[in-house]
Amino acid sequence: AGYAPLYLKWFIGNPKNKGKLCDKNLFGYVRHPAYLGFILFACSRSLITLGSLLFSILIISYTLIACIYDEEPRMVKNFGAAYLDYMDRVPGFWPDFSFLLVDLKNVLFKSNKCK
Numbered sequence: 001a002g003y004a005p006l007y008l009k010w011f012i013g014n015p016k017n018k019g020k021l022c023d024k025n026l027f028g029y030v031r032h033p034a035y036l037g038f039i040l041f042a043c044s045r046s047l048i049t050l051g052s053l054l055f056s057i058l059i060i061s062y063t064l065i066a067c068i069y070d071e072e073p074r075m076v077k078n079f080g081a082a083y084l085d086y087m088d089r090v091p092g093f094w095p096d097f098s099f100l101l102v103d104l105k106n107v108l109f110k111s112n113k114c115k
Contacts, residue, residue, distance in 0.1 A: 021082045029095040031086065032071075035063055036093055067092070 011022045026033040042056040042063075072092075075083045 021079050021086055023086055023090065028090065031090050031092050032067055035067055036095075038063060039093065064093075 008022055008027070011017050011024070030036055039060050042059045045052050045056055047053075072087075076087075079086075
């Protein structure tokens, strides 16, 4: 998830992208890759002790609430219909892995005959 903020900084810093919504790279698979990484980290940390589990539950809850009730409405306000369309196409926190199945099907069942 450390890659997502760096890519977003590059995207925003590029003059061609001024005012555009970033839906490329990781942001094409999940709307909040940094939050996903943080949640995965908190989940893995929770395996250590019961105290870590409770702390992780609180942190994950706070992250989800902050995103759903603060960041998402702010993005809709800033980008309008473009962000609403993006919300329809791209899942919020957990990527849709169906693209892997399509690629796997193409690899396994595509004819590779030499011509």
